[in-house]
Amino acid sequence: MEFDLETRRKIYELIKKSPGIHFREIERRLKIAVGNLQYHLRYLEKKNLIRSDQDGEYIRYFPKDCQLDDVDKKILSFLRRRTSRRILVYLLNNPNANNKDVSKAVRLSPSTISWHLNKLVEAGIVEKRKEGRESYFEVKDPERIVKLLITYKESFLDRLVEGFVEAWEHTERK
Amino acid sequence: MELDEIIRVLSSFLALAIFTISAIAYLRERRRKILLVSAAFFFYALKGFLKVSDIIIPQKGDVIDIAANLLDFVILLLFFSAMVVKESR
Numbered sequence: 001m002e003f004d005l006e007t008r009r010k011i012y013e014l015i016k017k018s019p020g021i022h023f024r025e026i027e028r029r030l031k032i033a034v035g036n037l038q039y040h041l042r043y044l045e046k047k048n049l050i051r052s053d054q055d056g057e058y059i060r061y062f063p064k065d066c067q068l069d070d071v072d073k074k075i076l077s078f079l080r081r082r083t084s085r086r087i088l089v090y091l092l093n094n095p096n097a098n099n100k101d102v103s104k105a106v107r108l109s110p111s112t113i114s115w116h117l118n119k120l121v122e123a124g125i126v127e128k129r130k131e132g133r134e135s136y137f138e139v140k141d142p143e144r145i146v147k148l149l150i151t152y153k154e155s156f157l158d159r160l161v162e163g164f165v166e167a168w169e170h171t172e173r174k
Numbered sequence: 175m176e177l178d179e180i181i182r183v184l185s186s187f188l189a190l191a192i193f194t195i196s197a198i199a200y201l202r203e204r205r206r207k208i209l210l211v212s213a214a215f216f217f218y219a220l221k222g223f224l225k226v227s228d229i230i231i232p233q234k235g236d237v238i239d240i241a242a243n244l245l246d247f248v249i250l251l252l253f254f255s256a257m258v259v260k261e262s263r
Contacts, residue, residue: 077202080202081202081203157195157198160195161195161198161199161202164192164195164196164199164208165199165202165203165208168205168207168208168211168256
């Protein structure tokens with residue numbers, strides 16, 4: 001899943017950067033096997049992220065304008081935070097993980113993970129299921145998150161803000 | 175403008191930039207620690223500009239110095255509070 005996501009992001013960004021790019025050019029530039037590329041392009045078309053036009057012997061690809069609704073905007077505000085983003089990617093790959101699993105994978109203290117997970121649950125992005133004393137977490141709408149992860153691009157300001165927040169998270173853990 | 179004044183102006187602008195970043199970080203994260211640090215950077219920038227204002231509009235007496243010293247205390251207090259405050263997690 002993580003590998004697929006990264007490949008789809010690369011394909012989407014290339015199409016966004018070069019609207020009208022044809023299949024062979026994407027294949028050449030990203031060095032992706034034909035079958036694999038066809039599979040990812042079909043996925044992106046199905047998710048309404050790109051469209052294709054037949055131009056003679058070429059199939060050209062164009063980005064589609066993404067209309068973001070309020071829920072998308074709320075999810076994006078979480079995707080801008082590196083820790084939340086890493087938690088979401090982990091939960092997409094490992095549904096029904098508990099705090100300890102996430103903490104180990106993301107390499108942050110359980111209390112930090114718990115804080116982020118609670119925020120995600122409060123926002124309705126992640127679902128919490130209690131089993132005895134243990135809580136398990138799962139992404140509510142994985143398809144929507146994957147789509148946003150493909151289109152999301154970290155800006156310079158996002159990096160600066162994230163760096164600042166991380167510096168404080170590190171001091172808290174010490 | 176003297177070299178030390180140029181450095182003071184540059185420091186103030188840098189503090190203003192860090193304040194902007196930390197304020198955005200607070201709006202995104204809503205953590206008290208970040209708010210306190212953000213306020214400290216704001217007062218640091220304010221102190222710098224206050225000191226530079228002395229060159230443009232010379233003040234009578236030690237008003238600027240007293241205000242700057244007070245701001246120094248407030249800045250350190252804010253950093254200390256940010257270190258000891260517990261986030262409600």
